[in-house]
Amino acid sequence: MCVQAKQWASNVGSQEVRNFSGSLTCHKASKGVLVITAGFSSSAVDTAHQIGNIILIGGEMLADLMIQYGVGVLTRSTY
Numbered sequence: 156m157c158v159q160a161k162q163w164a165s166n167v168g169s170q171e172v173r174n175f176s177g178s179l180t181c182h183k184a185s186k187g188v189l190v191i192t193a194g195f196s197s198s199a200v201d202t203a204h205q206i207g208n209i210i211l212i213g214g215e216m217l218a219d220l221m222i223q224y225g226v227g228v229l230t231r232s233t234y
Contacts, residue, residue, distance in 0.1 A: 157184040163193040169202040176206050186210070190217060 159175055161167075172189065179187045186208045194213040195203075203209045212220070222228050 157182055157187045158190065159187065160190040161192070163191050166194045166196045167191050167199055168196045169198040172199045172202045172206070172209060172211070176209060179208070188212060192217065 157179055159178070161171075167189075172195075175187055175189050179185075188210045189203075190212045192214045194215070195211050200211060203211050220226075
């Protein structure tokens, strides 16, 4: 299993997913998680589904997971 995390300001396309897939092959990893601070284009999502062993986590999902598991977040006020 390999994890790659990148900070992007705009959506990531299918080329980045294919590059990551090649990296998995190079490292003989059976699965991978690609974490991006922005989002993924529809072609990137389609490519990941076609490849089948890559999980995509975009910025919104990343924030939801961080809140859900209390990683790097703090409640200051609740109304």
